[in-house]
Amino acid sequence: xxxxxxxxxxxxxxxxxxxxxxxxxxxxxxxxxxxxxxxxxxxxxxxxxxxxxxxxxxxxxxxxxxxxxxxxxxxxxxxxxxxxxxxxxxxxxxxxxxxxxxxxxxxxxxxxxxxxxxxxxxxxxxxxxxxxxxxxxxxxxxxxxxxxxxxxxxxxxxxxxxxxxxxxxxxxxxxxxxxxxxxxxxxxxxxxxxxxxxxxxxxxxxxxxxxxxxxxxxxxxxxxxxxxxxxxxxxxxxxxxxxxxxxxxxxxxxxxxxxxxxxxxxxxxxxxxxxxxxxxxxxxxxxxxxxxxxxxxxxxxxxxxxxxxx
Numbered sequence: 001x002x003x004x005x006x007x008x009x010x011x012x013x014x015x016x017x018x019x020x021x022x023x024x025x026x027x028x029x030x031x032x033x034x035x036x037x038x039x040x041x042x043x044x045x046x047x048x049x050x051x052x053x054x055x056x057x058x059x060x061x062x063x064x065x066x067x068x069x070x071x072x073x074x075x076x077x078x079x080x081x082x083x084x085x086x087x088x089x090x091x092x093x094x095x096x097x098x099x100x101x102x103x104x105x106x107x108x109x110x111x112x113x114x115x116x117x118x119x120x121x122x123x124x125x126x127x128x129x130x131x132x133x134x135x136x137x138x139x140x141x142x143x144x145x146x147x148x149x150x151x152x153x154x155x156x157x158x159x160x161x162x163x164x165x166x167x168x169x170x171x172x173x174x175x176x177x178x179x180x181x182x183x184x185x186x187x188x189x190x191x192x193x194x195x196x197x198x199x200x201x202x203x204x205x206x207x208x209x210x211x212x213x214x215x216x217x218x219x220x221x222x223x224x225x226x227x228x229x230x231x232x233x234x235x236x237x238x239x240x241x242x243x244x245x246x247x248x249x250x251x252x253x254x255x256x257x258x259x260x261x262x263x264x265x266x267x268x269x270x271x272x273x274x275x276x277x278x279x280x281x282x283x284x285x286x287x288x289x290x291x292x293x294x295x296x297x298x299x300x301x302x303x304x305x306x307x308x309x310x
Contacts (some may be wrong), residue, residue: 002168003080004028005106007098008087009036009071012115014043015143016085021065022048022057022144023172024309028081029071037071044069047144050296056303064309078105083168085137087115095119096127103129111161113137117189121182125154132158137165138186139174145299150186152179173305200262201254203280210280226298 004020006013009031017040020027031037048062070077078084084102088094095114102112108130116124117138125131136152149169153162162178169176177187185193199213224233234242266272266279273279 002082004168005030005078005081005084005102006087007078007084007102008115009040010087011043011141012139012143013085013087014040015047015141015145016087016115016139017069017071018044018047018065019144019172021068021309022061022303023307024068026068027070028077029069030075030078031071031073033073037073040071047142050293051300051303054300056300057308060310061308068309075101075105078102078110081106081110083111083113083165085113085115090116090118092119092123092127095124099128099134109133111135111164113165115139115143118185120184121152121154121157125156131156133161135161135165136182136186137169140188142296145296145302147173147175147299147302148188149174149176150179150188151176152182152186154182173302197256197260198254200260201256204260204262 002025004025005028006016006020007030009029013029013031017027017029021044029037029040031040044066045062048057048065051057052059052062078101084106086095086098086102088098095116099112102110111133112128112135114124114134114136115138116136121134121136124136125134128134131154134154135157136150138150138152140146140148151162151165151169166176166178179186183190195217199210202208202213203210228236262280270276271278274283277283
């Protein structure tokens with residue numbers, strides 16, 4: 001059985017470790033502070049408690065999985081790990097230092113899969129010794145629940161590295177899309193930015209509220225494309241009708257290349273979203289436990305496929 005590692009003890013690292021140990025893989029999590037290690041352990045335990053509350057796991061599963069995870073600040077624990085998920089801050093210099101540490105302790109042939117959501121694969125591949133073993137495996141939060149992983153190769157990535165990471169992701173019951181070259185935002189974040197931009201535009205134009213936009217997404221856009229694909233829908237509608245719709249809508253779509261006023265004003269005022277307590281919504285009146293569970297709810301069914309340790 002492969003011995004896996006996650007370099008980074010933040011939320012993504014903790015969720016990756018929940019997924020890997022939840023499927024029976026011994027996993028090392030490398031952090032950089034005692035406080036971070038404590039938070040990581042608490043996050044993993046909370047993930048399991050949520051699954052137990054939904055009847056998807058038992059206390060026995062949780063106990064067995066926690067025995068499979070080693071959470072430490074000592075990078076020497078990477079010895080013997082043949083696949084390492086890198087989940088540290090989105091800064092190239094930080095990642096470069098981590099790649100050197102991984103190479104020192106896990107060896108120059110250990111596959112390194114970055115969870116980056118924004119840095120180009122070519123940029124990161126240039127920072128690592130033997131870049132043929134490097135690629136991006138971008139998950140979505142919460143990473144142990146959402147099934148999709150975007151696998152992005154650089155021009156240096158070997159076919160073997162892609163095959164090995166895809167084999168592991170299949171064993172972890174993930175769905176994959178493989179990008180043959182890196183583009184900003186990969187796939188999902190490109191789609192998301194287009195929707196965010198249009199949504200903010202419609203709010204700034206006084207057309208609709210944030211609440212109504214989310215209602216439209218939850219009960220039409222999300223449901224429609226969850227049951228059939230986006231481009232299956234396009235084909236089902238047909239090119240002629242889609243052309244007619246596009247001719248009416250394209251001229252009026254937001255096409256700004258600048259950061260929008262709503263975002264800039266929020267940053268200036270400190271009202272930057274959930275962590276700040278207010279952004280597009282007033283989070284002081286929202287139930288954070290309810291929100292956390294709603295984020296996971298569509299994916300609970302997939303947990304039944306896990307090969308949980310006992």
